[in-house]
Amino acid sequence: MTKTRKAQYGVGAATAPAKTSKSTRNRRPAEEKLAELKRRLHEIDDLTAAGAALGWDQATYMPIGGAGARGRQRAALSRLTHEKSADSTLGKLIDELEPYAATLPYDSNEASLIRIARRDFERAIKVPSDHVARASAFGAESYEVWKRARPANDFATMLPFLQRGIDLGREYADFFAPYHHVADPLIDDADEGMTAASVRRLFAALRADLVPMVDSITEQSEEDHRRLGYFGESAQLAFCLSVIKRIGYDFQRGRLDKTVHPFCTRLSAGDVRITTRVFENDLTQALFSSLHEAGHALYEQSVDPVLEGTPLGRGASVGVHESQSRLWENVVGRSRGFWEYFYPLLQRTFPGQFDRVRLDTFYRAINKVERSLIRTEADEVTYNLHILLRFELELKMLEGTLRAKDLPEAWRAGMDSYVGVVPPDDRDGCLQDVHWFSGIMGGGFQSYTIGNILSAQFYAAAMKAHPNIPKEIAAGEFEPLHSWLRENLYRHGRKFKPSELVRRVTGEQMNTGPYLSYLRAKYAGRIRA
Ligand code: ZN
Numbered sequence: 001m002t003k004t005r006k007a008q009y010g011v012g013a014a015t016a017p018a019k020t021s022k023s024t025r026n027r028r029p030a031e032e033k034l035a036e037l038k039r040r041l042h043e044i045d046d047l048t049a050a051g052a053a054l055g056w057d058q059a060t061y062m063p064i065g066g067a068g069a070r071g072r073q074r075a076a077l078s079r080l081t082h083e084k085s086a087d088s089t090l091g092k093l094i095d096e097l098e099p100y101a102a103t104l105p106y107d108s109n110e111a112s113l114i115r116i117a118r119r120d121f122e123r124a125i126k127v128p129s130d131h132v133a134r135a136s137a138f139g140a141e142s143y144e145v146w147k148r149a150r151p152a153n154d155f156a157t158m159l160p161f162l163q164r165g166i167d168l169g170r171e172y173a174d175f176f177a178p179y180h181h182v183a184d185p186l187i188d189d190a191d192e193g194m195t196a197a198s199v200r201r202l203f204a205a206l207r208a209d210l211v212p213m214v215d216s217i218t219e220q221s222e223e224d225h226r227r228l229g230y231f232g233e234s235a236q237l238a239f240c241l242s243v244i245k246r247i248g249y250d251f252q253r254g255r256l257d258k259t260v261h262p263f264c265t266r267l268s269a270g271d272v273r274i275t276t277r278v279f280e281n282d283l284t285q286a287l288f289s290s291l292h293e294a295g296h297a298l299y300e301q302s303v304d305p306v307l308e309g310t311p312l313g314r315g316a317s318v319g320v321h322e323s324q325s326r327l328w329e330n331v332v333g334r335s336r337g338f339w340e341y342f343y344p345l346l347q348r349t350f351p352g353q354f355d356r357v358r359l360d361t362f363y364r365a366i367n368k369v370e371r372s373l374i375r376t377e378a379d380e381v382t383y384n385l386h387i388l389l390r391f392e393l394e395l396k397m398l399e400g401t402l403r404a405k406d407l408p409e410a411w412r413a414g415m416d417s418y419v420g421v422v423p424p425d426d427r428d429g430c431l432q433d434v435h436w437f438s439g440i441m442g443g444g445f446q447s448y449t450i451g452n453i454l455s456a457q458f459y460a461a462a463m464k465a466h467p468n469i470p471k472e473i474a475a476g477e478f479e480p481l482h483s484w485l486r487e488n489l490y491r492h493g494r495k496f497k498p499s500e501l502v503r504r505v506t507g508e509q510m511n512t513g514p515y516l517s518y519l520r521a522k523y524a525g526r527i528r529a
Helices: 002-015 017-060 064-085 088-102 109-126 129-149 155-174 184-190 196-220 233-247 283-301 318-332 336-349 359-366 383-399 404-418 446-465 469-474 479-488 498-506 513-522
Strands: 256-258 264-268 271-276
Touching (some): 017 109, 017 129, 017 264, 155 383, 184 196, 196 383, 233 256, 233 271, 233 336, 271 283, 283 479, 383 446, 446 469, 446 498
Parallel strands (some): 256 271
């Protein structure tokens, strides 16, 4: 399809001079319209960034007294952004530009811009601005309450917020009716092209392979105990800074701050910020969340600068984004070679604390496979089981087959059957993730497992091109991998649908093969035949 269009364009331009001059005459207004489209989209992008700055501030430095006003401010900005996104003049402009787009190669920046602008516009006009503003104000308020309710193990306080999130999720889905499953429009928002049914199929196949793997590995790793000690906050942060700088995070175009639930936010191509949280009795929290968010940021910092300010100037989808956070956090950051390089620095950062811990022991400790309660701390093998449970519960809450008040009980039963442990309370149970308590319900979790699957697929493609990557990592050389990802994946931003991008980068469609091979190879010594 792409090739045909390219060829037609080339042939037409070369062999039909009369046509060329006519199309040149028509191109001028098209170019003016394109400039006008870019101006409008840039404005939407600026407003989105302003909203993101308010969100970043709320999650980092804002005093508690600012919460009420911040909710209103974010709602006002969301409404304004949405009104601009659904403006009929914008729609008319896109209509007028489509014949022009058809003359351009499919993968050109201009054709891609017009195509993605069309998708965003079609979605925006279905949703009333009032809903967007209400959802935004609700999300900010709910997040503030959750921040206190979770440590207090107070599900009762969150129940009305949970219910409201479910109601808003259904309300949102109904703007896209008819749908097959109520979660479909919400899933499509995060991972374009996926549905409740297709994710369920993917996850069922993955679960069938993971459950026996988890059974086999966890039974044998009882002797590996997580090493705890005291690790001062400033030393931890200094170590995190050194690590993420070395892998390529650009501090001229970003910064690292502390928060409750770590995230990455893009204010512009020149300002991609990440956050972490530090536990002084657990080294792994700050380290791996920093690596995770730095993975997101490497992607955002490497999108082709010419796409800046347009809807193409960011990652392709939430799942593709998670593939990069999980790639840097796990495939790279929990690899043996990575620690061959960084372990001496870790030992110097915490003098005396690792003197008697061999690299192998440390490597096994950070890769210990165990049935645990907290998703964000889960190992690579059990992690997806946490996601599969959340995905099923989310579908049921949206369907109405699970009532909000019954979530804690369903959570305990689900943890028992999916992961094999039961939380003692809601704090480490259904209240643990921010997702259900900071906005509308739906489409919030499947991307993590899609990301894991894709992380291995993209890494396998990089390894095929550069088999030396593991050796380079062990030597502290991250640029070869980073530049392969930049060239093949990052620079495209949101030009392609996730499925198109995966095929372009790997030559295949998304599949669990490389991910399962990766896990089997990594844990080979621990899997019973
Ligand atoms: Zn992430």
